[in-house]
Structures are given as structure tokens and as C-alpha cells.
Amino acid sequence: xxxxxxxxxxxxxxxxxxxxxxxxxxxxxxxxxxxxxxxxxxxxxxxxxxxxxxxxxxxxxxxxxxxxxxxxxxxx
Numbered sequence: 287x288x289x290x291x292x293x294x295x296x297x298x299x300x301x302x303x304x305x306x307x308x309x310x311x312x313x314x315x316x317x318x319x320x321x322x323x324x325x326x327x328x329x330x331x332x333x334x335x336x337x338x339x340x341x342x343x344x345x346x347x348x349x350x351x352x353x354x355x356x357x358x359x360x361x362x
Contacts, residue, residue, distance in 0.1 A: 296315075
């Protein structure tokens, strides 16, 4: 993976704490950037629901009109 050098300003206390805890600051920064670029689980969930909303409605309508699949086999 190619690397690009950038200078960033980071809270000095945070850097000191990281160094004291033997945290690799460069890797931690990369990890934080990757995490910030990933969509959150909640936004993924919402997007999935929105993409499938028409199918949910269609299935619900079919169930209302035709009953549940294998309903005759239910024993409760």
C-alpha cells in the first residue's frame, strides 16, 4: 500500500497518553480515518430497510390477501 505523508495537528495530551500506552500513533490515526469512512451500522440498517421497503409492503399485502404461506400446516 502506498503511503502519503501529511502533517496533522493532534491534541498533545492525547499523543502523550498514546505514547505512554505504547500505541502506534500513525496506525491509530489510520485506523481512526478508516473507521470514519465506514458507514455506521445504523445507516447501513436504514439503507437496507429503504432498499427493501417495496418488498416488505408487497409481502404484507400478499399475506393479507392470501394468508400466510403453509398456514394450513400450523398446529397452533
